[in-house]
Amino acid sequence: TIRANTTPQLAGNFFSFKLGKAREAFEAVPWVRHAVVRRVWPDRIAVRLEEHHAAALWDAEDGNERLVNSYGEVFEANVGDVEDEGLPLLAGPEGTSARMLAMMQRLVPLLQRIDRDLLELHLSGRGSWRAELDGETTIELGRGTDDEVLARSERFVRTLDRVTARFPGAPRALVTADLRHPDGYALRLAGISTAPNTKPKQ
DSSP, rough: HHHHGGGGGOOSSTTOOHHHHHHHHHHTTTEEEEEEEEEETEEEEEEEEEEEEEEEEETTSSSOEEEEEEOOOOOOOOGGSSSSOOOOEOOTTOOOHHHHHHHHHHHHHHHHHTTOOOOEEETTTTTOEEEEEEETTTEEEEEEEEHHHHHHHHHHHHHHHHHHSSOSSSOOOOEEEESSSTOOEEEEEEETOSOOOOOOOO
């Protein structure tokens, strides 16, 4: 694949061969993050390639799905080439991919403490975070610095079992959690309602 994409763009002899143009040709190949091209006397060209390592999917504003590498950089490649299915999806304003990847990497071990996987992480244009977890659970993480958002998330994870234990019986599936409150959080659990029973008496 690399040869097919680059050979037509490589021309010249050992001395006239343009290293910069060759580097650009190699870096235009999908999955190539960085290329180093140098001459090796008397008649060879040595190329060292660094590949992208996909860490997440990126939901671009144009509707096309791209990838985020381990450096937080968005790159274009065939998403179907990713061997490890189930990469989290990041969706946010352009230029926020590195910040979002860093937040994802800090959230994942926290959520594992409550046996949940992060499926999607969203960042709004106003700086509000939202996480979609397996089990069709949504967590509104709110705004603030990254450390503030992580502190609220840690408090939620640390106290969730104690809160849900107040409702005896079968385990109540977590539907939503809203961490945007300054002194606590709000939960919605399957099968639990705080609305008054308005059913008329017989």
